[in-house]
Amino acid sequence: MLKGISPLIPPELLKIMMEMGHGDELVLADANFPAASHAQRLVRCDGHPIPELLEAVLRLYPLDTYVEQPAALMAVVPGDPVETPIWNRYRELVQPHAGGRADPFEQMERFAFYERAKRAYAIVATGERAQYANLILKKGVIVREN
Structure with missing residues (x-):
């Protein structure tokens, strides 16, 4: 265990x-x-739902401030009647880390999301059961403070 790091983040993810x-x-x-x-x-x-893990990750992980939308969601397939209330929770968690952007999320068509995920540095498989709960985060930089 380390101070200041959530126990939700396994050592492999921290690395x-x-x-x-x-x-x-x-x-x-x-x-x-x-x-x-x-x-x-x-x-x-x-065993972990995404919102709790996202909150822990964002304490350590800077979002990219050089792009319009540093986070991406898998868009609902047209005609699918499913609701996505988890997106509201994501907005609550991401907004304070989004550098003042009104909407830090882009929505990607399902298969485009899959292709982008294949190019991601890593994928964290969670126990999140909400539909369309997949999320991509683009890493930013930590600005040196004088």
Whole structure:
């Protein structure tokens, strides 16, 4: 255990976030996402819902301030009647870290999201059961303070 680091973040995820550079992407995948078949690096967090893990990650992980939208959601497939209330929770958590952006999220068509996830630095497989709960975070830089 370390002080200031959530116990939700396993050592492997902490290492991966440290290795990542500016512009690298991290996918927080819901329980239905084909994480193992898409990941270059896979971290298992099966017992955790995404909002709690997202909150812990954002305490350590800077979002990219050089892009319009540093986070991406998998858009609802046209005609699918499912609701996405989890997106509201994501907005509450991401907004304070989004550098004042009105909407830090882009929405991506399902298969475009899958292709982008394949190029991500890592995918975190979670136990999140909400539909369309997949999220991509683009890493930013930490500005040196004088």
